[in-house]
Amino acid sequence: MPSEFSGKHVTVAGLGVSGVPAAKVLHGLGAHVTVVNDGADERARTQAAELEALGVTVRLGDGTASDSGSAAGLPEGTELIVTAPGWKPTKPLFTAAEQAGVPVWGDVELAWRLRGHGGRKAAPWLAVTGTNGKTTTVQMLASILAAAGLRTAAVGNIGVSLLDAVTGDTEYDVLAVELSSYQLHWAPSLRAHSAVVLNLAADHLDWHGSMEAYAADKGRVYEGNQVACVYNAADRATEDLVRAADVEEGCRAVGFTLGTPGPSQLGVVEGLLVDRAFVEDRHKNAQELAEVSDVNPPAPHNIANALAAAALARAYGVPAAAVRDGLRAFTPDAHRIAHVADVDGVAYVDDSKATNTHAAEASLAAYEPIVWIAGGLAKGATFDELVAGAAKRLRGAVLIGADRALIREALARHAPEVPVVDLDRTDTGAMPQAVREARRLAEPGDTVLLAPACASMDMFTNYNKRGDAFAEAVRELGA
Structure with missing residues (x-):
């Protein structure tokens, strides 16, 4: 049966975890698909060969994809662009699309429009976004939904393609959908x-251009909500986004x-x-859902x-009851305030996922007293408030x-009495030395807490590798 994409010329911008599934789905729906990709490394060549x-059609290292290249035109005949989420709106390709009146979708938009395709059930989405905590919250949500006997999955920015889920x-x-x-x-x-x-x-201000633009994109998650716009009562900006939503x-x-919830709060x-x-007469009544001890781990931000x-x-x-059972069944991913071991009465906790100051602030608030292991790539962050x-x-x-040095200087200004060990090295071998210090x-x-407040790529492939190095160094202490 022909689809709305049959015979349509679609350009997919970017390969990777979203571009490849998008290209395959569109091709399967009868579209004429051209993929353009900035790079031409080994992984890209392998993906290109598969497609x-x-x-x-795949064009690696295509000039239309470049931020600085002179060729900014659309591939000939393009009627729709489906882009990988990481591609900045300032790409010349998108400027050309706007001038030509060609719509630009992400893989999430494509997945949303394909719900129910082929007679499948169009499952509703419960969507989660925010600067920090998205993955954990989505996984908790999926666990709760499963405990209620519902067929569900944690999808989106979490690593499972939404396109795969809907097709x-x-x-x-x-x-349960995580959205960046x-x-x-x-x-x-x-x-x-x-x-x-x-x-x-x-966060990601280099991509969005300003805090206002970043917040506005986050707020898109509330548009058209049917039942509930959930916000953080301790973060007025999230409530402001609800007020602005249609x-x-x-x-x-x-x-x-x-704290103690008021009416219409948890x-x-x-x-x-x-x-x-979600109780009758919420002005007078409350429903117990779970105990704080059912949350793993019961740190404030995780609660x-x-x-x-x-x-x-x-x-x-x-x-x-399903909320309680789902929270009890939930096991957090590695490197998220994960207790590694106790050595000589000291707890060692791995929160390598705390890659920005907001995440590190939440992690530091969960323990006392702390020996803090921090540092990496600051990504333009400042550390005085933290x-x-x-x-x-x-x-x-x-x-x-x-x-x-940015963290050291902030410590000198705001915590001059705290002893600081500054390890003048950026090799992976610095981690065992940091743990020993x-x-x-x-x-x-x-508690010895790895909450770097920085990205990892100056020393490690990713935050997972950084956390693994910390855990291994801790295990060596106890050996």
């Missing part, structure tokens, strides 16, 4: 059942808080996660993640990485 075997053989009842600001930028017609912006802090009639604003009362939003996940699940009609807020919790600090500074009852 070319199907009959897809594959499995028919889902509901999807990049993906939301290119998804103009997305309309979720319910959605949450977990928090907002400066939602369906009857859609409600639902807050989450680490929160914490005497060690319990409680719901005063907030659990409340956000619970709010979305409750918006979908999930019973309270250090000033954590100063009273710090026993000491060990600094690594290319931009460690942290052990020297720590006392029984302390």
Whole structure:
């Protein structure tokens, strides 16, 4: 049966985890697909060969993809562009598309439009975005939905292609969808059942151009929501995005808080996660959902993640018992405030995923006293606010990485009494030395916390490798 894409000339911008599935799906729907890609490394050549075997045209190192190349025209005949989320809106390709009146979609937009294709069930989306905590919240949400007996999956920016989810053989009842600001930028017609912006802090400003543009793209997740726009009561910016959103009639604003919840909120009362939003007479009644101890790990920011996940699940009609059972069944990914070991009465915790100051702030708030291992690539960040807020919790600090001087200077200004070890090296061997220095500074009852507040690429392939190096160094201490 012909699709709306049959015979259509579609340019896919970028290969990678989103471009390849998009090209395959569009080709399978009868489109004439041309893929353009900036690079031509070995991985790109392998992906190109796979697509070319199907009959897809691939142009590696194409000038239309370049930020600085002179060739900025569209591939001939292009009627639609489907872009990888990481491609900046300032690309000449997109400027040419705008001038020619050619629409630009992301893979999320394509997936949204293909829901229900071929007679499949169009599963509603429960969408999660925010600067930090997206993956954990989506995984918690999927665990809660599964505990309710629903066919579901954690998809989106989490590594599972949304295109695969909406076009594959499995028919889902509901999807837990992680969305980045990049993906939301290119998804103009997305309309979720319910959605949450977990928090907002400066990030990816080089891509978006300003904090205002970044926040606006995050806020797109609320557009057209049907049941609930969930926001963080401790982050006014998320509530402001709800107020600005154009939602369906009857859609409600639902807050989450680490304190006692008011009506239309979820929160914490005497060690319990409680719901005063999805109950009868929410002005007088509350529903117990789970105990704080059911959240793994029960750090403050992770409790907030659990409340956000619970709010979305409750918006979908999930019973309270499934929230408890889902949270109990949830196991966090590695390198997210993961307890590695106790050595000589000192706890060693790996939060290598804390790649920006906002994430590190949440991690530092979870422990006391702390010997902090930090540093890496700052990505333009400043550290004064982070250090000033954590100063009273710090026993000491060990600094690594290319931009460690920025953290050292902030420590000198705001925590001059805290002992600092500055390791003048950016090789991977710095991590074992950092752990040994942290052990020297720590006392029984302390926590040695890897929360770098920086990206890892100056020393490691990614934050996973950095966390692995930390865990291995800790294991060597106890050997």
